[in-house]
Amino acid sequence: MPELRGGVLAMGRSQRDKGKRGEREALAHLRAVWGFDGGHRSAQVDGRLSSDLVLPASGLHPEVKFYKGIAALRFLEQAERDAQEGEVPFVVMRENGDKRWALMLRAADLPTLIERLMRCTP
DSSP, X not given: OOEEETTXXXXXXXXXXXXXHHHHHHXXXXXXXXXXXXXXXXOOBTTBSSOSEEOSSSSOOOOOOOOSOOTTHHHHHHHHHHOOTTOOOOEXXXXXXXXXXXXXXXXXXXHHHHHHHHHHOO
């Protein structure tokens, strides 16, 4: 388990290696489903001040999480079970006391979601 050292999350070698593997897999997946070339893992400086991936589009800050179990994905799985054929399942969520809403969906569904949202714009 990572520990906090001097206000920075410190990880062991195996955790860093697992994180690098997750970042490489995430980048390959995003290239495949979003259809872009390029991008790379960023140079990590104690995991701070930089995103995990540098994508060819500017103004993006991807943070990659590669865990055995991510509890929030159970909500997305529920949306996927409940969605009708052809619908884009996603989850809108926030914590009590936080006014900001978050959106979660499968990366492969993002282009379809954007396309359908663009149809709603006057």
